[in-house]
Amino acid sequence: xxxxxxxxxDVLVNELSKLPGVGKKTAQRYAYFIISNDKxxxxxxxxAIKEAKExxxxxxxxxxxxxxxxxxxxxxTDREPIVCVVKEPKDVMAIDRINNFKGxxxxxxxxxxxxxxxGPNDINLxxxxxxxxxxxxxxxxxxxxxxxxxxxxxxxxxxxxKPLGVxxxxxxxxxxxxxxxxxxxxxxxSKAIDSRRPM
Amino acid sequence: xxxxxxxxxDVLVNELSKLPGVGKKTAQRYAYFIISNDKxxxxxxxxAIKEAKExxxxxxxxxxxxxxxxxxxxxxTDREPIVCVVKEPKDVMAIDRINNFKGxxxxxxxxxxxxxxxGPNDINLxxxxxxxxxxxxxxxxxxxxxxxxxxxxxxxxxxxxKPLGVxxxxxxxxxxxxxxxxxxxxxxxSKAIDSRRPM
Numbered sequence: 531x532x533x534x535x536x537x538x539x540d541v542l543v544n545e546l547s548k549l550p551g552v553g554k555k556t557a558q559r560y561a562y563f564i565i566s567n568d569k570x571x572x573x574x575x576x577x578a579i580k581e582a583k584e585x586x587x588x589x590x591x592x593x594x595x596x597x598x599x600x601x602x603x604x605x606x607t608d609r610e611p612i613v614c615v616v617k618e619p620k621d622v623m624a625i626d627r628i629n630n631f632k633g634x635x636x637x638x639x640x641x642x643x644x645x646x647x648x649g650p651n652d653i654n655l656x657x658x659x660x661x662x663x664x665x666x667x668x669x670x671x672x673x674x675x676x677x678x679x680x681x682x683x684x685x686x687x688x689x690x691x692k693p694l695g696v697x698x699x700x701x702x703x704x705x706x707x708x709x710x711x712x713x714x715x716x717x718x719x720s721k722a723i724d725s726r727r728p729m
Numbered sequence: 730x731x732x733x734x735x736x737x738x739d740v741l742v743n744e745l746s747k748l749p750g751v752g753k754k755t756a757q758r759y760a761y762f763i764i765s766n767d768k769x770x771x772x773x774x775x776x777a778i779k780e781a782k783e784x785x786x787x788x789x790x791x792x793x794x795x796x797x798x799x800x801x802x803x804x805x806t807d808r809e810p811i812v813c814v815v816k817e818p819k820d821v822m823a824i825d826r827i828n829n830f831k832g833x834x835x836x837x838x839x840x841x842x843x844x845x846x847x848g849p850n851d852i853n854l855x856x857x858x859x860x861x862x863x864x865x866x867x868x869x870x871x872x873x874x875x876x877x878x879x880x881x882x883x884x885x886x887x888x889x890x891k892p893l894g895v896x897x898x899x900x901x902x903x904x905x906x907x908x909x910x911x912x913x914x915x916x917x918x919s920k921a922i923d924s925r926r927p928m
Contacts, residue, residue: 536796542781545774549759560748562819564778565785565794572782575744576775579763582741583771586764595764597735620761 539565591661593637593654595619609634613661614671615687617641617680625673633671636661641674641683650686658687662696669697676703676721738764790860792836792853794818808833812860813870814886816840816879824872832870835860840873840882849885857886861895868896875902875920 539561547557564572588594589601592613596602603609603626612633616622622635638653661667672687674680688698704722705714714722738760746756763771787793788800791812795801802808802825811832815821821834837852860866871886873879887897903921904913913921 535801536785536794538777538781538784538796539794542777545770545777548770548774550762551755551758556750558819558822559750561781562817563749565781566818569782571744571747572778575747576778576782578737578741578744579771579775579778582737582760582764583768583775585737586735595735595738597737602734618761619765620757623757 588637588639591657592635593619593639593657594622594635604634606634608632611666611668612671613658613665613667613669614673615658616673617675617683621673633669636670638674638683641679642686643679650690653683655687655690659690659694662691662694667696669699671699671701673701787836787838790856791834792818792838792856793821793834802833805833807831810865810867811870812857812864812866812868813872814857815872816874816882820872832868835869837873837882840878841885842878849889852882854886854889858889858893861890861893866895868898870898870900872900 542561542564543554543557546552546560547554549557552560564575585597586595587597589596589604591600591604594601594603598605603622610632612631613636614625614631614633615636615638616625617638617640619637622637625631625635636654636658638655638658640648640653642648642650642653658670662670670687670691672684674683684700688700691698702725703718704725705711705718711719741760741763742753742756745751745759746753748756751759763774784796785794786796788795788803790799790803793800793802797804802821809831811830812835813824813830813832814835814837815824816837816839818836821836824830824834835853835857837854837857839847839852841847841849841852857869861869869886869890871883873882883899887899890897901924902917903924904910904917910918
């Protein structure tokens with residue numbers, strides 16, 4: 531290996547292998563592709579990274595990523611006074627795909643996680659409280675992940691907001707559409723039965 | 730989706746999804762990671778891409794990638810007069826890992842492939858011929874892939890070089906070490922039996 535090391539290649543492989551789920555082999559594959567391709571690709575990729583990081587910031591209202599002053603969703607004039615609270619900006623994208631939600635979002639940029647030393651003050655909660663007061667929000671849907679930290683955060687938010695007279699709801703947990711009962715884990719199955727609805 | 734589109738994010742996702750094996754979902758995951766991370770990562774990744782592409786060129790002797798005038802392997806003074814011919818620069822890395830090969834390499838940057846309109850003049854063959862003449866090469870090991878195009882290219886190289894009095898060899902084809910006979914395909918098994926060696 532020593533005889534074939536190319537410093538700027540090693541640097542590139544090292545940077546690429548920091549991407550989520552990318553090991554050294556995959557990083558090398560990407561690096562060889564970038565080097566082998568014509569110069570315009572390396573340039574456009576390099577610029578796209580720099581420009582995205584420079585242009586994109588958090589929306590001052592909801593915390594979602596945006597490249598405009600206020601994010602496109604918060605700027606809608608026909609939005610309903612419902613806020614969907616999520617952990618990360620990519621969760622906004624996931625929910626926004628379904629198209630029948632006309633409210634706004636609120637991105638926490640994390641969840642309460644005592645093990646990692648993250649308390650309620652370390653996530654984007656103060657501005658949620660302010661929004662509920664100022665924007666005449668009728669309902670807050672807590673859409674954090676259905677794991678321990680997500681649940682704890684949901685309960686914390688519920689306790690925080692209920693005294694303000696706003697309805698706080700939690701996204702339903704149960705069997706995924708198209709999945710089979712036989713493969714569902716016990717926790718999910720138990721939640722699905724607890725949350726059963728009349729037909 | 731329309732309400733949540735961020736132009737510089739879309740550009741970044743589009744560029745990232747050109748990487749080999751990267752679909753839109755993975756590109757989005759990478760993009761969110763780049764945006765969420767602190768500014769220094771976006772900068773160092775962006776610069777690493779630009780610098781690697783700017784600094785790395787093909788070695789004028791062997792065609793391998795290098796960031797020096799002549800590649801590190803060709804610059805070795807203790808190299809043996811054996812040339813290992815490979816399809817791509819990443820094949821050099823694969824063989825160089827095994828550490829007991831002290832010769833040099835010759836990167837074809839492709840193989841003969843009539844379907845893609847690639848003939849012998851479209852790959853790095855002229856300089857191989859020149860090297861065999863000038864560098865007193867004793868043996869040329871053809872290490873192209875064991876597929877139709879790789880085999881055809883190997884035969885072409887063999888016919889081209891044999892009149893010059895150089896020994897041309899082909900890497901052995903057979904059962905992979907650690908694999909099981911039962912799972913080997915018929916072609917490989919047939920090659921392994923044809924190429925059997927006395928013990």
